[in-house]
Amino acid sequence: MPLTPPTPAMPLEAMGEPAPPGATSTSGSSAHGGRSRAPSAPVLDERLCELFLLIGELRGASAQHLHALFFARRYEDRDTGKPISERSTRTRIAALVDDGHLARVEIPGTRRVLLQLTERGRTAFPVVANALTEHVRKPLPSEMAAWAWQRAALWAALTEDGYRVGRDVAALRALRRDLVDRQQARVEGAKEKTEREKAEKVLRELRSSALLTPWTAVSCPKCGTKLPLLERPQSSRCACGGTFQQRVIETPHSCASCGARAEHFGAHVDERVGNTCGGRLRPVQALPFDVAHRVVDGRHDVLVLLVDNPRRSVESQLDELPLRFLGQPKVRLVVWPSDDDSAYDIDAGEWAAMGPRLRALRRAFDPSAPPRKGAFPFWLAAEVEPTRLDLTFRAFSRKSSSHA
Ligand SMILES: [Zn+2]
Numbered sequence: 001m002p003l004t005p006p007t008p009a010m011p012l013e014a015m016g017e018p019a020p021p022g023a024t025s026t027s028g029s030s031a032h033g034g035r036s037r038a039p040s041a042p043v044l045d046e047r048l049c050e051l052f053l054l055i056g057e058l059r060g061a062s063a064q065h066l067h068a069l070f071f072a073r074r075y076e077d078r079d080t081g082k083p084i085s086e087r088s089t090r091t092r093i094a095a096l097v098d099d100g101h102l103a104r105v106e107i108p109g110t111r112r113v114l115l116q117l118t119e120r121g122r123t124a125f126p127v128v129a130n131a132l133t134e135h136v137r138k139p140l141p142s143e144m145a146a147w148a149w150q151r152a153a154l155w156a157a158l159t160e161d162g163y164r165v166g167r168d169v170a171a172l173r174a175l176r177r178d179l180v181d182r183q184q185a186r187v188e189g190a191k192e193k194t195e196r197e198k199a200e201k202v203l204r205e206l207r208s209s210a211l212l213t214p215w216t217a218v219s220c221p222k223c224g225t226k227l228p229l230l231e232r233p234q235s236s237r238c239a240c241g242g243t244f245q246q247r248v249i250e251t252p253h254s255c256a257s258c259g260a261r262a263e264h265f266g267a268h269v270d271e272r273v274g275n276t277c278g279g280r281l282r283p284v285q286a287l288p289f290d291v292a293h294r295v296v297d298g299r300h301d302v303l304v305l306l307v308d309n310p311r312r313s314v315e316s317q318l319d320e321l322p323l324r325f326l327g328q329p330k331v332r333l334v335v336w337p338s339d340d341d342s343a344y345d346i347d348a349g350e351w352a353a354m355g356p357r358l359r360a361l362r363r364a365f366d367p368s369a370p371p372r373k374g375a376f377p378f379w380l381a382a383e384v385e386p387t388r389l390d391l392t393f394r395a396f397s398r399k400s401s402s403h404a
Pocket residue numbers: 220221222223224225238239240241242
């Protein structure tokens with residue numbers, strides 16, 4: 001069973017969970033079982049917290065992807081001071097697999113291997129255990145494994161090109177800045193009054209868009225009044241005469257059971273009943289889609305990424321993109337399919353075959369195609385970039401077999 005992660009070598013009871021029947025009789029790594037069962041387990045490098053969060057967010061990634069996304073950025077070779085080699089990354093990953101923090105999972109029908117978090121990895125750091133639910137360690141069905149691999153491949157390629165990729169507040173800020181700056185330039189460049197007024201209207205829509213606004217905490221430094229998170233003051237002045245101050249929340253948290261919002265995880269009160277809530281405050285992503293961003297010559301260079309998730313409808317993935325105002329600056333969009341029927345011919349530089357989902361995605365950005373009823377005319381607000389299609393899951397080359 002290649003999709004089953006190994007049983008954590010550490011007894012489950014030690015992690016505050018009742019052991020399932022038979023858990024102690026089967027060990028995934030008998031060669032190391034004795035060592036890792038020792039009461040004083042080696043202290044994990046704190047940097048691995050970031051790695052585990054990343055693997056959880058992506059659901060899985062290959063060793064090569066993790067090298068670009070994490071190890072080459074966080075570890076230096078002691079002698080040269082340069083990023084560690086991919087070989088060194090593989091050695092470190094092998095140790096994490098032996099320790100039971102990561103599991104190797106082969107994608108059926110391919111020779112590709114994903115690394116997934118095990119329960120031991122998920123619970124190694126409190127921040128990770130709080131951010132990721134237990135489903136991150138569940139084996140992925142093959143089409144989801146291919147999707148995870150593909151998304152990690154795109155993130156890794158863009159990271160190597162100097163982008164930061166994610167759905168965090170930094171990504172939201174970069175996207176907002178890029179759109180607002182370009183719209184501001186249009187307002188300033190408008191020659192006629194009506195043109196300027198139209199551009200100003202779009203600028204206001206962008207600035208007040210809930211999607212492009214991070215969570216902020218508003219408080220009055222004079223009297224100490226704090227507004228509930230996300231609430232905007234009616235005026236910039238507090239009733240006491242002080243001036244409200246706004247601060248962006250870098251890691252917003254929310255509780256799925258009572259809807260509470262907070263800056264940090266921990267105990268909280270269910271406001272509806274006035275008692276301590278039994279739910280958990282977990283981090284929420286600032287954006288519902290992936291963004292790659294970097295600064296080149298003082299300007300924001302921003303790409304919005306759509307790697308087609310086979311478990312979701314094409315429409316729902318399109319509708320959450322930041323393409324919603326007529327007249328907005330065009331978003332540069334990277335669209336990657338993940339269906340079995342779409343294959344990219346690297347030598348010819350074009351699609352050799354297109355599946356129904358890729359067709360539907362392309363149609364949404366084709367001005368000559370009949371629009372979906374009630375849908376935003378996406379081609380007006382986006383430019384689809386053919387970014388690194390040679391790295392898509394079913395890309396192939398007749399000339400070389402190295403593109404596996
Ligand atoms: Zn006040």
